[in-house]
Amino acid sequence: MLDIKLVRNDLEKVRAGMSKRGANVPLDDFLKLDEERRKKLNEVEQLKNRRNTVSKEVGRLKAQGQDASLLIKEMQEEGDRVQTLDSEIRNIEDKLLEILLVIPNIPHESVPVGKDETENQIIRNWGEPRKFDFAPKTHDEVGVGIGIMDFERAAKISGARFVVMRGFGAKLERALCNFMLDLHTKEHGYTEIFPPFLVNRDSLTGTGQLPKFEEDLFKCVNGDYYLIPTAEVPVTNIHRDEILDAAQLPIKYAAYTACFRAEAGAAGRDTRGIIRQHQFNKVELVKFTKPEESYQEHEQLVNDAETVLKKLGLPYRVVLLCTGDQGFSAAKCYDLEVWLPSFNTYREISSCSNFEDFQARRANIRYRPGVGAKPEFVHTLNGSGIAVGRTVAAILENYQNEDGSVTVPEALRPYLGVERLYE
RNA sequence: GGAGGAGUGUCCGAGUGGUUUAAGGAGGCGGUCUUGAAAACCGUUGUACCGCAAGGUACCGGGGGUUCGAAUCCCUCCUCCUCCGCCA
Numbered sequence: 436m437l438d439i440k441l442v443r444n445d446l447e448k449v450r451a452g453m454s455k456r457g458a459n460v461p462l463d464d465f466l467k468l469d470e471e472r473r474k475k476l477n478e479v480e481q482l483k484n485r486r487n488t489v490s491k492e493v494g495r496l497k498a499q500g501q502d503a504s505l506l507i508k509e510m511q512e513e514g515d516r517v518q519t520l521d522s523e524i525r526n527i528e529d530k531l532l533e534i535l536l537v538i539p540n541i542p543h544e545s546v547p548v549g550k551d552e553t554e555n556q557i558i559r560n561w562g563e564p565r566k567f568d569f570a571p572k573t574h575d576e577v578g579v580g581i582g583i584m585d586f587e588r589a590a591k592i593s594g595a596r597f598v599v600m601r602g603f604g605a606k607l608e609r610a611l612c613n614f615m616l617d618l619h620t621k622e623h624g625y626t627e628i629f630p631p632f633l634v635n636r637d638s639l640t641g642t643g644q645l646p647k648f649e650e651d652l653f654k655c656v657n658g659d660y661y662l663i664p665t666a667e668v669p670v671t672n673i674h675r676d677e678i679l680d681a682a683q684l685p686i687k688y689a690a691y692t693a694c695f696r697a698e699a700g701a702a703g704r705d706t707r708g709i710i711r712q713h714q715f716n717k718v719e720l721v722k723f724t725k726p727e728e729s730y731q732e733h734e735q736l737v738n739d740a741e742t743v744l745k746k747l748g749l750p751y752r753v754v755l756l757c758t759g760d761q762g763f764s765a766a767k768c769y770d771l772e773v774w775l776p777s778f779n780t781y782r783e784i785s786s787c788s789n790f791e792d793f794q795a796r797r798a799n800i801r802y803r804p805g806v807g808a809k810p811e812f813v814h815t816l817n818g819s820g821i822a823v824g825r826t827v828a829a830i831l832e833n834y835q836n837e838d839g840s841v842t843v844p845e846a847l848r849p850y851l852g853v854e855r856l857y858e
Numbered sequence: 859g860g861a862g863g864a865g866u867g868u869c870c871g872a873g874u875g876g877u878u879u880a881a882g883g884a885g886g887c888g889g890u891c892u893u894g895a896a897a898a899c900c901g902u903u904g905u906a907c908c909g910c911a912a913g914g915u916a917c918c919g920g921g922g923g924u925u926c927g928a929a930u931c932c933c934u935c936c937u938c939c940u941c942c943g944c945c946a
Binding site: 472473476477479480481483484486487489490491492493494495497498503504506507508509510511513514678806809810 | 868875876877886887905907908909913914915916925926927
């Protein structure tokens with residue numbers, strides 16, 4: 436959510452930000468409503484002031500046994516006006532909030548202006564895509580081949596975009612989760628969190644998924660619960676409506692969760708394999724920082740996520756998303772893209788965003804800069820550290836052998852207990 | 859799911875319609891005293907919104923209502939505790 440004062444006082448900056456994104460928002464309606472609200476607020480507060488004064492006088496008169504019926508009668512009439520104004524103001528505030536909640540964040544100045552993913556900027560590459568002396572298979576061919584993935588039974592049990600992982604496949608998922616959590620908690624200083632997978636509306640509004648992206652979410656039919664699309668939601672909302680100590684910052688959390696996405700609008704895309712599933716595992720990194728430190732923490736967050744790929748020996752590149760490709764809440768976002776031989780290209784495996792105070796304002800997450808100082812909004816950041824399902828796909832494709840077996844990356848051997856996966 | 863109890867400021871805690879602009883205590887901050895510290899004493903200590911300012915308005919779990927006036931009365935929702943039932 437943008438600062439209402441920024442919209443009011445620096446409309447041009449907001450307009451420029453929106454146009455860089457290609458977003459169309461009703462800013463003029465907003466300003467008109469805002470002005471109307473202030474006008475009515477002024478009037479009603481004056482009336483209330485009078486009412487408060489007169490009511491005290493009534494109390495005083497009654498305490499002295501005197502008649503106050505004249506004053507009471509007078510206030511009865513004003514009461515109606517107060518009630519009307521109050522409800523009008525509530526109405527306007529609802530509308531203002533409604534608009535404010537669907538305005539995306541303003542991109543940071545370092546973000547390249549562009550309309551879609553073709554204008555993203557490649558920042559750096561790591562590792563050399565392997566040259567195969569045989570025709571590499573797709574990850575699902577490899578997985579099905581060695582009996583660790585079962586799509587047919589998953590379709591029977593649940594439907595399309597699900598997979599049953601079996602034996603060392605299941606163990607590989609678990610090993611990767613543990614490997615990533617160990618890395619981030621032991622070497623990068625994150626505190627491990629295991630949050631709820633079902634959250635309420637307020638949490639999803641806090642991080643920006645609601646009200647605009649309801650169709651991407653799975654909603655429970657009984658109770659006001661949604662399945663989390665990412666651990667970002669429950670973990671960021673841990674500190675909703677809180678005032679944090681400056682000394683605590685930055686707060687760094689790492690969380691494993693399953694993630695659930697409806698993939699509305701992705702029909703026909705990535706239907707093969709486990710690249711795009713309704714349910715997938717992810718280790719997520721979340722930070723709460725002081726505003727002046729968030730961009731430096733953002734770079735470090737990207738490094739922390741990159742370390743996972745480096746240790747696994749998976750070639751990847753870092754991409755800075757352009758204004759038109761950024762998520763709704765982000766001010767700046769880097770994607771990590773891993774090399775997938777069967778696609779003959781890099782595919783997103785991690786997304787690391789700085790939201791500045793956009794989420795903090797929605798979720799009311801503040802900190803006190805010093806003793807007695809006024810609370811200010813923190814900056815929130817998060818990034819995949821990293822998506823487990825896509826990592827499985829990347830390992831199966833990059834580490835496959837001609838006989839259909841898969842070499843286990845060295846970093847994972849202590850977790851899996853074997854050096855090679857085969858049928 | 860059923861029955862009962864409870865939610866007050868950073869914390870504890872008083873307060874069932876009118877000087878409550880929320881008592882009192884603890885903690886924090888500032889000061890006096892002291893070589894220093896402790897103790898004692900004095901002062902101070904929430905958030906948001908409107909306003910150039912003076913100032914005003916709102917907030918006692920959330921929302922709505924009654925009333926000239928609500929922490930206090932009514933409705934509704936949420937959370938926590940106790941007991942019962944069910945349950946991994």
